[in-house]
Amino acid sequence: xxxxxxxxxxxxxxxxxxxxxxxxxxxxxxxxxxxxxxxxxxxxxxxxxxxxxxxxxxxxxxxxxxxxxxxxxxxxxxxxxxxxxxxxxxxxxxxxxxxxxxxxxxxxxxxxxxxxxxxxxxxxxxxxxxxxxxxxxxxxxxxxxxxxxxxxxxxxxxxxxxxxxxxxxxxxxxxxxxxxxxxxxxxxxxxxxxxxxxxxxxxxxxxxxxxxxxxxxxxxxxxxxxxxxxxxxxxxxxxxxxxxxxxxxxxxxxxxxxxxxxxxxxxxxxxxxxxxxxxxxxxxxxxxxxxxxxxxxx
Numbered sequence: 695x696x697x698x699x700x701x702x703x704x705x706x707x708x709x710x711x712x713x714x715x716x717x718x719x720x721x722x723x724x725x726x727x728x729x730x731x732x733x734x735x736x737x738x739x740x741x742x743x744x745x746x747x748x749x750x751x752x753x754x755x756x757x758x759x760x761x762x763x764x765x766x767x768x769x770x771x772x773x774x775x776x777x778x779x780x781x782x783x784x785x786x787x788x789x790x791x792x793x794x795x796x797x798x799x800x801x802x803x804x805x806x807x808x809x810x811x812x813x814x815x816x817x818x819x820x821x822x823x824x825x826x827x828x829x830x831x832x833x834x835x836x837x838x839x840x841x842x843x844x845x846x847x848x849x850x851x852x853x854x855x856x857x858x859x860x861x862x863x864x865x866x867x868x869x870x871x872x873x874x875x876x877x878x879x880x881x882x883x884x885x886x887x888x889x890x891x892x893x894x895x896x897x898x899x900x901x902x903x904x905x906x907x908x909x910x911x912x913x914x915x916x917x918x919x920x921x922x923x924x925x926x927x928x929x930x931x932x933x934x935x936x937x938x939x940x941x942x943x944x945x946x947x948x949x950x951x952x953x954x955x956x957x958x959x960x961x962x963x964x965x966x967x968x969x970x971x972x973x974x975x976x977x978x979x980x981x982x983x984x985x986x987x988x989x990x991x992x
Contacts, residue, residue, distance in 0.1 A: 697769050699733040700762050702726055703741060707755070710748030763833040771967040778968045785969040786815040790826040790835035793915065794935045795956065799839070799980065807976045814969050822913065823893055830959060836970045839977070842893055843959040851958045851974075853981045857933040858894055858952040859945040861918070863925040866944065873949035882906045883927035888913040894954045895930045919943055 706715040741755035884906040
């Protein structure tokens with residue numbers, strides 16, 4: 695088995711182009727085409743189709759893709775362990791993360807990590823919970839940083855309790871209170887995060903007798919904040935985001951207080967690559983320091 699063939703296949707599908715995959719992996723166009731033909735001959739059936747928009751996996755390729763990714767992950771883990779024994783820390787970490795975590799936590803974590811492990815490649819995908827969980831299931835990510843992983847089929851480490859805040863337009867009558875009663879949301883125009891970003895919000899609204907009028911929806915935090923600032927409705931956003939965002943909108947705690955639990959997940963800690971386990975320690979250490987000036991960690 696030539697593992698390079700499988701790596702070339704995955705990159706060609708991810709990039710949608712044999713030529714782009716060849717350029718990234720250091721092959722010629724004819725070289726990677728020969729590799730794909732050799733792989734399909736070896737397997738005994740085609741794995742991809744060529745369309746006007748680029749390379750796509752066929753049904754058989756889609757079926758094998760998660761297994762091939764797992765094979766590549768195991769091979770990379772093997773290579774990294776060998777490199778670690780030799781004293782060289784190299785490899786790649788693929789991170790799936792909430793945008794708030796990627797924006798406000800990852801840069802200082804990566805700064806410190808890269809000082810000690812400058813040869814490790816870091817790939818970050820920012821998305822909502824649905825996409826993050828799919829990436830973990832399909833072995834497209836080595837590590838995830840988001841909320842809600844406690845019930846999923848990967849090892850989950852809760853890190854931080856992030857308060858969820860009611861976001862109100864300036865001058866709104868509810869801003870005169872110390873905290874916004876959640877039942878007060880029922881009579882308000884509401885701006886809802888789109889699917890995949892709305893789990894915590896739905897959990898809060900499900901406690902009400904009836905939902906508020908959903909006037910707008912958006913998956914962009916900055917758009918929601920701007921709309922609230924303009925008086926188009928109220929919303930609910932995490933304190934981690936709002937504490938770093940300058941806006942005329944007013945962030946208020948809710949009564950009863952509402953939270954989300956941010957954490958870190960990997961398929962199996964024991965099976966994670968050495969560089970992934972190293973990175974996990976940097977995440978945990980950063981959150982401990984961060985928490986000293988914020989809400990208490992778990």
